[in-house]
Amino acid sequence: MEKLITTIPFYAILTEEEKMFLSQNCSIVDFDSREALFKQGSFAVNIYFVLEGYCKMTYQSGNKRKIVYIARKGEIIGKDYILLEHYPYSTHSLTASKLMVFPKNLFQKICELNKSFYLKISNKLEFKLRETMEWLINLSFKNVEGAMAMFILKFCNKNFKDISLTRTEIAEIIGYSRESIIHTLTKFEQEKLIKTKGKDIIIKDIEKLEEIIKYG
Structure with a gap:
């Protein structure tokens, strides 16, 4: 103690x-x-x-x-x-x-x-x-792909290792439906931006995800 x-x-x-x-x-x-x-x-x-x-x-x-x-x-x-x-x-x-x-x-x-x-x-x-509010405000201006890319870069890294969020929890963070989350993750994986393994999301192309955030 x-x-x-x-x-x-x-x-x-x-x-x-x-x-x-x-x-x-x-x-x-x-x-x-x-x-x-x-x-x-x-x-x-x-x-x-x-x-x-x-x-x-x-x-x-x-x-x-x-x-x-x-x-x-x-x-x-x-x-x-x-x-x-x-x-x-x-x-x-x-x-x-x-x-x-x-x-x-x-x-x-x-x-x-x-x-x-x-x-x-x-x-x-x-x-x-202040840091959280800035992130949430930026998130609110993004379409589902931009919001999903923001989530991935923030939470799918060494700062949040050993954490596995459900698709519903991801939806509750970024403000889009669970179905939209699943569809977007599938699209990102097909484009080789990420790799999924169960609940885990592995980043494969940081630059492309950053580009999606910029324009999404």
Whole structure:
């Protein structure tokens, strides 16, 4: 536990008392693949730090679902709802995952006591949010081929290794139907831009995919 807790972003700037407080009030939880961490609208009680694996955040409105972010090792889930009473989205593990769990009110107390820690965590979140928003905005202007190419270059690389998204999950990320996803992947494979193996997508022609993004 002691070794794992030191991997929290900006842990070094916490005081010894704050480090002790954090270690005494956190727990390590293992989640199976596709297991729910929390559901949208339920009472927000915890903050999560990803130690291993990947987790998807999904926002639902009516019958429509949108995967808004995929968190990976080293990222905190929950800084964006620390002042809210309810979870603004649902979160599920995408792979077998290990997470460090903190009660939200205690994590909030540390942020109030240590302004430097709070500022650095906030700046990191702001950067991630800005990066994600830019990607989603660009995605919204693309046709299905352009959006599919954007997805492939972002998620089918070493930064997201060992993650296998279903065609439905891909559809929930890029905003097109599952049928359109399957058709486009088949077309890309026929054109030798990619190779598929089950759920996995292997990039074969980066330059062509970048060209599709530019004009798609």
